[in-house]
Amino acid sequence: MPDLGKLALAIALILAVYSIFANIYGTRRNSPDFIVSARHALWAMCAMVTIAVANLWLGLLRSDFSMEYVAAYSSTTLPTAYKFTALWGGQQGSLLFWTWLLSIFTSIAAFQNRRRNPEIAPYALAVLATIAIFFLGMLNFVTRPFDLISPVPLQGTDLNPLLQNYWMAIHPPSLYTGYVSSTVPFAFGAAALITGKLDDSWIRSTRRWAIFSWFFLTLGNMFGARWAYEVLGWGGYWAWDPVENAAFMPWLVMTAYLHSVMIQERKDMLKVWNLALIGLAFALTIFGTFITRSGVISSVHSFTQSGLGPYFLSFLIAVVLCYSALLIWRASDLRSPAEFESYLSREAAFLFNNLVLVGIAFAVFWGTIFPVLSEWVRGVKITVGPPFFNSVNGPLALALIFLMGVGPLIAWRRTTPVRLAQVFAAPAITGVAIGILAAAMGLREWYALTGFSLAAFVLGTIIVEFRRGVVARVQMVKEPPAKALVNLVAKNNRRYGGYIIHIGVLVAFVGVVGSSFFRAEVKKSVAVGSSFTIGSFSLKYLGLDESETPHLEEATARIQVMRDGREITLMTPAKLFYKRQQQPATKVAIRSTPFADLYIVLAGLDENGNRATFEVFLTPLVFWLWAGGVLMAIGTVVVMWPNVRERAAISVAVGRRRADDLLGEPAPGGQ
């Protein structure tokens, strides 16, 4: 069976090479047969990679330890669900998984463009195939997932215990989907540069891909944060670890891109900037992979360190050089008749929003690579950790939140100061009032006060915007308010979906501020029957339960949680011991409410369990971070939702012209 996987990967590589030749030859010689043949080759490539993936999955599920990968990342006692997720638990498997996603997305792009974009699609598909060749080359020649091991071990080494978690099962696929799908808009951008077809058709063709990528990058980051919160046992969710940073940077740049393309769609400006941003987003995904796999920078998330660093670095440099060269080559064609009237305009607000987003991305990048720079220059390897990132990004985040409130509500071209004051008066008063209220309640952290005030201001602007739309519909269409609200969102899903995402960001921001500044913690060693307190909670250690499976041993503490003299709940933090890996792990107990999370870690035990040490955290508002993530996801679905009525209306209006081509155009003044 491993031979079938090897063969499939070899054929996939040949097909990828052939598709590039066929696409370019077919386009140059104007031969549709070759272009069709190239498309078929890409679909066949996807089928081959799928066979390879199925092969590895089969090996994992059957515990075929003749395969080195299966022996290294699974065992017979590993639960079946984790045998399945072990596909991305190791170096070769995760690269294969990445390549599989790339081949699927390439096939979908080939299908979508079989009759569209005849000028740039063949080149875009050739770029996608070139990227696939890099990954297939790695899988065929450098880090092979189907290598055999001899003698065949009777038992596997098992999956890293930290990866044996529900969130880790869905976090990597989400993040990889976000990373890999950004390749499609990048490829179309590169194709636009190659062909010189530099209008916004490449943006319109890949707008949904860009949003799709952003959606999964958001989910990937959120799931990763949740995993860290539940598994790492330090009461937090974000440690500014290099790998976390590597996932965060493309998200920031994609966010900037999704905003700045609106300016190009609306005003035909910023062509170079948009092309640069999508190039940067893709380069950062490769940079992230380089960091995770090279071992250049140590990370809690690096489960797959290897000698692949030089290959990824070379690929990254090649991508950056080639793409920059294309941008420079086309620079004169990318000039557009720019129109700009006032700093008090939506385009100005969006540009400053881009500046701050890319500024934060740069700060994160700089902090991530600074230890390496320091070692080169001074010979001293220093650490750049949370205090640096919080200090630098904190003020920038406030600026971003402010711009989030200002941008959508001011008009394109220009807004007068008087009009600005009219629109922003109520939200500004709300923001200030919340700040005063918070100060009156005893909050003294300036950042938290400013953050809450700004969140209130921005939420106010969004509520104002929804209200204006509902009132207009109620008056003009004579709809009841609830129906008007539903129709408002349904008929302008791109704009109002965007606002829902903004509300999600605000809610998450409030969660981050609350949980960062007001966390309380206690560490106590107590005997069975003893109690201790944190905040208004009283915790009583009732005793220890021990259990064992062929896979692990578990010691679970029972904690009675009391408040105001009555029992609220029983919490059960545990210590695990994974037998195959001979590794301990913690299983935290969390009681989550919209006000605060009570988070208990069983930190230590004496010999007979009569005495245990607990680390307990009381973290306000962290619930809202996850709620914000859910809102962001809902908003993105609303944005991406096909607008059937609009499609039908356009189809009627334009007769034979395809509605698809028009749907990418922004609604007047819309997002």
Place this chain on the structure above:
Amino acid sequence: MIRRFIARRSTAVGTLILAILVAAISVTYAATRVSVGEVSEGLTCQCGCGLTVANCNHPTCSFSVPLRTEIEGMLDRGMSRDAIIGFYRNKFGEKILSAPTTEGFNLLAWTMPFAAIVVGGGLIAIAFTRWRHAPGSKPAESSPSDAVAPFDDELRRRLERELKEQL
């Protein structure tokens, strides 16, 4: 009437949500002394995890676990955060700190992000100036006046378009 009702209700709902969140903070937050977490956040674990002493994820880490206990003792003895961090810096050197110092080469770490933003802002300002004076761009005076509210026009146009589509 409807307009006023919706306006009042939406503003009230928005303010209420935020007031509840702020109240949540005041309910759960009690000002205490500096915590072990706040101090150990300033120190890097030396076990190789790359995280701070506060965040090290190894349950039996031979560096961060005893250090956190030591820090607790120091706090009990009344030492300040800076004094504890200074103590460990003297003991282990600069590598123990979780953020660059603000001296020498390390200053670059702190200044570069803000310098980049200032340069970026300057470039945007230059671009705006050029675009403003570019041939074909319309002068600001020709823009809508204060009397004409661009927002409502925009909204009206959008609604009218939707109505046409419905017919």
